[in-house]
Amino acid sequence: MPNRRARLRAETSAEIKAIALKLMATGGPDAISLRAIAREMGMTANAIYGYYATRDDLVTTLISDVYTDLVRHLEAARDARPAVDAAGRIVAWAETLRTWSLANPEGFRLIYGDPVPGYQPPEEGVAAERRACAALVGLVADAWPRAAGRQSHGDHDWSDFDPHVVETVRAEHPDLPPAAVALSLRVWGRMHGLVALEVYGHLRGQTREPGKVYRAEMADLVSSLGLA
């Protein structure tokens, strides 16, 4: 019965990831060491090489997992609001991004920082990001009818974007112009900026109410989309 083998294997693999996540949560990405994981599992460090080819491989897998977890949170928060409430959905998304990031700062820097020098993201990790971006495009698409007029939509062209992005956007939102995709990225950047600054401690010396500032920014964002 190779089932038992496979099950044990999956369990060990999951345990490695779980311990790695715990180590990361306490000491940051650098604290993820094969030896520490093995120590905690009563194994030799080399045993891990049966599950992950290299340390970076393990970290890479972790990134995918954590990113997927974040996206699930974001989508859940979005879906807790009715589809017609475009502004509420955007704000819920933004608010969840911040709370998740502050609750999992090491996860945030794992995803949005670059733990590996010459890091090339794996397919699954890219998938989570694409899923998040597609969702953002969806949020912007809902707002686009009212937002279009207020945006100085430069001279964006479909060729400005990755073919893969273009394909999915055109499939899901046939009438959406390229400027809306650019707007989605800008919305992403706008949410990301303050959260990144806060997670990395750059707002600590400036404001005692980073949440207030963030909410003001998001209020300004939705109003700039015509969703006041």
Added chain:
Amino acid sequence: MPNRRARLRAETSAEIKAIALKLMATGGPDAISLRAIAREMGMTANAIYGYYATRDDLVTTLISDVYTDLVRHLEAARDARPAVDAAGRIVAWAETLRTWSLANPEGFRLIYGDPVPGYQPPEEGVAAERRACAALVGLVADAWPRAAGRQSHGDHDWSDFDPHVVETVRAEHPDLPPAAVALSLRVWGRMHGLVALEVYGHLRGQTREPGKVYRAEMADLVSSLGLA
């Protein structure tokens, strides 16, 4: 004559930093190793301990230096525009932030990422950040007469901000309300967001023209400040 001693000492210290910067530029912050620096200088790794108490100490000094360099670039770009051209100054600041960051990605992640786990920024590093923030408040202050009306200035209070920030703002811009300081932080976040995403490679899979997106965002920013 302790002058000679002091000079040699300063030169060695500078050489250490220079090599550390070079190592960082090629291999990221993790590539800054005392042994590699010493190797390149024809010294023992321990010799560096006469100049920096610890590796983190050296990195910390590097952060201050790099941050100061960035701020100098930003201020120079701003000052290349006449003081009356509020919009031009903001755009120049933003554009320089992006070009510097893309030219010095490792420097960017050194400043805005967190190379040390439980990192506590030193006085000089904080100074550079405060200088940048003060400059941003200045840029927003110039725009405030026209921007005030367009901003839904929540319920910001002076007590929301760090006393040090409040002090300098009130000294330099006596008539500026707390909402303008919050707006400055939001402007910072807005510039930071897309640049951080681009530097860390998160826009690579999305757009081929990140600069276009960024410029559109900045155009939207200045127009939202009433500086169209």
Added chain:
DNA sequence: TATGTTTACTGCACGGCGTATAGTTTGAAT
């Protein structure tokens, strides 16, 4: 100029890390 002191540096050692190679146990399959 001779002596003592401070400074800059080396040598060695320790424990940590990732990881390559080789060897050993173990449990399923025949």
Added chain:
DNA sequence: ATTCAAACTATACGCCGTGCAGTAAACATA
């Protein structure tokens, strides 16, 4: 019961930061 692949250990190499002891040169003082 034998075969065989998978899981794991042992050992080793070369990195790393860093503490401690020692040395040689530069300086200050007499």
